[in-house]
Amino acid sequence: MKQSSRILAAASVAVFAAAASPAALALDVEAAKDLAQQNNCKQCHALRKDKDGPSFLKTAEKYRGKANAVDEIVKHLTSGKKVKLADGSEENHKIVKTMPPNDLAQIKNLAEYVLSIQPK
Amino acid sequence: MTNVNPAQRGWWARLRRPSAKHSVLALAAGGFVAGIIFWGGFNTGMEATNTLEFCVSCHEMRDTVYQEYQYTIHYSNRTGVRAICSDCHVPKDWTHKLIRKIKASGEVWGKLTGSIDTKEKFEARRLTLAQHEWERMKARDSIECRNCHSFDAMSPELQKKTPYKKHMEAKAAGKSCIDCHQGIAHKLPKGYKKPGTEDEEE
Numbered sequence A: 001m002k003q004s005s006r007i008l009a010a011a012s013v014a015v016f017a018a019a020a021s022p023a024a025l026a027l028d029v030e031a032a033k034d035l036a037q038q039n040n041c042k043q044c045h046a047l048r049k050d051k052d053g054p055s056f057l058k059t060a061e062k063y064r065g066k067a068n069a070v071d072e073i074v075k076h077l078t079s080g081k082k083v084k085l086a087d088g089s090e091e092n093h094k095i096v097k098t099m100p101p102n103d104l105a106q107i108k109n110l111a112e113y114v115l116s117i118q119p120k
Numbered sequence B: 001m002t003n004v005n006p007a008q009r010g011w012w013a014r015l016r017r018p019s020a021k022h023s024v025l026a027l028a029a030g031g032f033v034a035g036i037i038f039w040g041g042f043n044t045g046m047e048a049t050n051t052l053e054f055c056v057s058c059h060e061m062r063d064t065v066y067q068e069y070q071y072t073i074h075y076s077n078r079t080g081v082r083a084i085c086s087d088c089h090v091p092k093d094w095t096h097k098l099i100r101k102i103k104a105s106g107e108v109w110g111k112l113t114g115s116i117d118t119k120e121k122f123e124a125r126r127l128t129l130a131q132h133e134w135e136r137m138k139a140r141d142s143i144e145c146r147n148c149h150s151f152d153a154m155s156p157e158l159q160k161k162t163p164y165k166k167h168m169e170a171k172a173a174g175k176s177c178i179d180c181h182q183g184i185a186h187k188l189p190k191g192y193k194k195p196g197t198e199d200e201e202e
Helices: A002-020 A022-026 A029-038 A056-063 A069-079 A104-116 B011-016 B024-048 B065-069 B085-089 B094-113 B119-139 B161-172
Strands: A082-084 A090-092
Touching: A022 A104, A029 A104, A056 A069, A056 A104, A069 A104, B024 B094
Parallel strands: none
Antiparallel strands: A082 A090
């Protein structure tokens, strides 16, 4: 009886720890979609089709599996680096704005969302 | 026929009775001064309802759109030029301003009935309210935006290539600002897809 209680307690702690880990808390799809919408990301990007910019899927496949994938995408979204458009021209990528400003957690969530896009 | 004492007549009859005491000049001067006072008072009162302080004096605006607006470029920017609520939502010319103010009196009814007196109620109605405003702006050819912005003043050297190209295409197509720019000073209503951002896979 004592042993089963211990197992139950350990299992509870494990479940709680898993739920509270950054990976489990990281992705809020609705919040990411909303941030993308507020920033007009879809003006140049689509989920699985290229527009003026690459699809989210293409970006996901480029970075997926890399240790610093989220950080790389966050850097892309916050630095305004030069990007090449579909017509060959170049311009600075829009810096993603958040409310409140510079909320890295929101931008990381968007990066996680982009990384989560899978082929159909 | 009996003579009625003028003092006993009705107020309308008294108003219509020619003055026996005052000259035409005195009456005209009095009317002129009264006109200035009335007109000045009326316009001062109307202008008072155009201030940012007035707009956010109700919690319905202060706790919702005003909070969002403070993070936008129309509130704070490099050059220190601020567009307040009335710059975008109230016409500048007197006639249209008056019409807008009369229509806005409907908002008083909304206040009394509490139609958006909680954040939840406001969010539930945000799309409808936003669409009303977008329609109004469209009908006015985005004149409130164009009080400050103009296609002709956009520099191909200073504006990014893609926006410049899109602005020139919009100009050629006879579009106005609100056709593409929504959610500039406030959040877009949840679930609303701006033209050009639709993604059938979502």
